[in-house]
Amino acid sequence: MDQDSRYHYGVIARAIAVIDAEPGLGLEALSARMGMSPAHFQRVFSAWVGVSPKRYQQYLALGQAKTLLAQRRTTLEAADGSGLSGTGRLHDLFLRWEAMSPGLWAAKGEGLTVRWGAFDSPFGPAVAMGTEAGLCGLGFAAELGLEATREELMARWPKARFIEDPAAVAPWVEAAFTGRGEARLALIGAPFALKVWEALLTIPSGMVTTYSDVARAAGNPAAVRPAGTAIGRNPVGWLIPCHRALRKSGALGGYHWGLPVKRAMLAWEAARSEARDDGMELAEPCAEQGYQGRVIA
Structure with a gap:
């Protein structure tokens, strides 16, 4: 895994943990936690996960399992x-x-x-x-x-x-x-x-x-x-x-x-x-x- 990929691994892993712990966190607050601009974080997250951070938050709801x-x-x-x-x-x-x-x-x-x-x-x-x-x-x-x-x-x-x-x-x-x-x-x-x-x-x-x-x-x-x-x-x-x-x-x-x-x-x-x-x-x-x-x- 190259250095950029390893860095993005860490960003996405931390973002998922934060989203799970604080499901109502908005894009600006979430990107600030990651030390990135909202636009950059949204782009990286969407490329790796496949949907926006907001959409991912919806998937994390317990009702999604049902x-x-x-x-x-x-x-x-x-x-x-x-x-x-x-x-x-x-x-x-x-x-x-x-x-x-x-x-x-x-x-x-x-x-x-x-x-x-x-x-x-x-x-x-x-x-x-x-x-x-x-x-x-x-x-x-x-x-x-x-x-x-x-x-x-x-x-x-x-x-x-x-x-x-x-x-x-x-x-x-x-x-x-x-x-x-x-x-x-x-x-x-x-x-x-x-x-x-x-x-x-x-x-x-x-x-x-x-x-x-x-x-x-x-x-x-x-x-x-x-x-x-x-x-x-x-x-x-x-x-x-x-x-x-x-x-x-x-x-x-x-x-x-x-x-x-x-x-x-x-x-x-x-x-x-x-x-x-x-x-x-x-x-x-x-x-x-x-x-x-x-x-x-």
């Missing part, structure tokens, strides 16, 4: 049947996923070397972890802080060996948030959790579904609560889009890395989806994930 669910949702079966989970025609990032063996999962990562680093993201500071096979953890630290986020991810593989090495995982992080390059995933999880995470991959950007639909797509319609647990334990936030799963009422439900992050992700995707429908050309500051293949359980 609108998505009522008008724009797609069932996982329909997404899968239409091929959206195959060639990823709505997306431009090829994502390869290899599930680790059940034995390695049961061993809690024993014998595994995991490298990690802290990074900036459009949704605040993030911690990324990876093995030789690919990215195995991505968490957002806006609420927990970097140290607690790192410790929380490490606790998932308590017997693994961890090495701080940002350069080793940086290319995959770059791909995850820019859409350039290839983001490989290497995940450890119980068989049902893997099926839940695979189901989440079929939800297109700008769409949402329900926890019960996820359970059904994972092969156990009655396992809504276990599906919700697996969604909450998704080790790779954003790339596996657990933020697109809502309650039937349209309420956001929980989110492991904080509801403000979930709201920002949904608003970002909905705004950019609508902008694409309107024929706008957008910059690519974050991944619009495409998926091929299926999980090897």
Whole structure:
């Protein structure tokens, strides 16, 4: 990522945080917080997010989740049947996923070397972890802080060996948030959790579904609560889009890395989806994930 892109990442991430915390803030006040003129801030924000700051504020309203669910949702079966989970025609990032063996999962990562680093993201500071096979953890630290986020991810593989090495995982992080390059995933999880995470991959950007639909797509319609647990334990936030799963009422439900992050992700995707429908050309500051293949359980 070049210096200008990194600077704009920071501006947009901070702007999203401010908009979420103070939804009624006007353009002049918001641009002043960013240290930019109103015209310059509006231009940068609109290019990256796809809509104006004011329109984005509207998307951040909690009612937008209900609108998505009522008008724009797609069932996982329909997404899968239409091929959206195959060639990823709505997306431009090829994502390869290899599930680790059940034995390695049961061993809690024993014998595994995991490298990690802290990074900036459009949704605040993030911690990324990876093995030789690919990215195995991505968490957002806006609420927990970097140290607690790192410790929380490490606790998932308590017997693994961890090495701080940002350069080793940086290319995959770059791909995850820019859409350039290839983001490989290497995940450890119980068989049902893997099926839940695979189901989440079929939800297109700008769409949402329900926890019960996820359970059904994972092969156990009655396992809504276990599906919700697996969604909450998704080790790779954003790339596996657990933020697109809502309650039937349209309420956001929980989110492991904080509801403000979930709201920002949904608003970002909905705004950019609508902008694409309107024929706008957008910059690519974050991944619009495409998926091929299926999980090897």
